[in-house]
Amino acid sequence: GQQVQQSPSSLVLQEGENAELQCNFSSTATQLQWFYQSPGGSLVSLLSNPSGTKHTGRLTSTTVTKERRSSLHISSSQTTDSGTYLCAIALMNQGGSAKLIFGEGTKLTVSS
Amino acid sequence: EAAVTQSPRNKVAVTGGKVTLSCNQTNNHNNMYWYRQDTGHGLRLIHYSYGAGSTEKGDIPDGYKASRPSQENFSLILELATPSQTSVYFCASGGGCGEQYFGPGTRLTVL
Numbered sequence: 001g002q003q004v005q006q007s008p009s010s011l012v013l014q015e016g017e018n019a020e021l022q023c024n025f026s027s028t029a030t031q032l033q034w035f036y037q038s039p040g041g042s043l044v045s046l047l048s049n050p051s052g053t054k055h056t057g058r059l060t061s062t063t064v065t066k067e068r069r070s071s072l073h074i075s076s077s078q079t080t081d082s083g084t085y086l087c088a089i090a091l092m093n094q095g096g097s098a099k100l101i102f103g104e105g106t107k108l109t110v111s112s
Numbered sequence: 113e114a115a116v117t118q119s120p121r122n123k124v125a126v127t128g129g130k131v132t133l134s135c136n137q138t139n140n141h142n143n144m145y146w147y148r149q150d151t152g153h154g155l156r157l158i159h160y161s162y163g164a165g166s167t168e169k170g171d172i173p174d175g176y177k178a179s180r181p182s183q184e185n186f187s188l189i190l191e192l193a194t195p196s197q198t199s200v201y202f203c204a205s206g207g208g209c210g211e212q213y214f215g216p217g218t219r220l221t222v223l
Contacts, residue, residue: 029210030209030210031209031210031211033210033211033212035214041216041217042202042214042215042216042217043155043202043204043214044214045211045212045213045214048209048211050210086155088212090210090211090212092210093160093162093168095142095143095162095163095166095168096142096143096162096208097142097143097145097160097161097162097168097206098143098206098210098212099157099160099170100145100155100157100210100212102154102155104154105154
């Protein structure tokens with residue numbers, strides 16, 4: 001089954017509202033990474049957070065490893081936050097490389 | 113500034129032709145990866161490398177070869193391109209903690 005599940009699949013907000021994105025995963029992960037992808041754009045790494053809470057700017061990620069879940073909180077959303085947010089866990093391969101398993105993403109739309 | 117760059121950014125190829133996608137990273141990461149992204153399939157791993165001279169098969173390697181001649185460079189080669197290989201291709205680099213950093217992508221159309 002799906003190893004990484006994200007919810008909600010889509011979210012519509014008014015500018016200034018907060019967003020809470022969820023990620024649940026079924027495998028033990030050595031790393032968990034949140035990405036942002038604009039339409040037609042590349043994947044921008046937002047936060048790497050295998051456990052605990054991390055902040056950067058308006059973003060806060062909390063990962064509870066033993067419960068296999070992570071959240072991404074976006075405060076005071078802006079129209080430029082619109083896009084797809086992807087959660088990925090890393091499973092280690094040989095030689096120290098890692099295979100990323102992605103969720104299907106949350107599509108966020110922020111209107112003014 | 114450390115970065116992952118890809119070339120070309122857009123490519124149109126003919127069926128049966130050879131296509132080479134190039135990736136360069138200045139992150140000094142040992143690991144490099146090639147993915148393709150398609151609607152309905154998300155991101156899928158094609159090949160990866162854990163150092164210069166190494167290439168390993170990912171989840172969908174058929175029809176693709178890879179080459180890692182140096183720490184900085186990782187190429188994806190389509191010897192005989194097919195329309196089913198029309199996609200957006202992303203290269204990424206990563207260190208030993210599992211984090212990966214992606215390039216801007218190459219949009220490939222095979223006619």
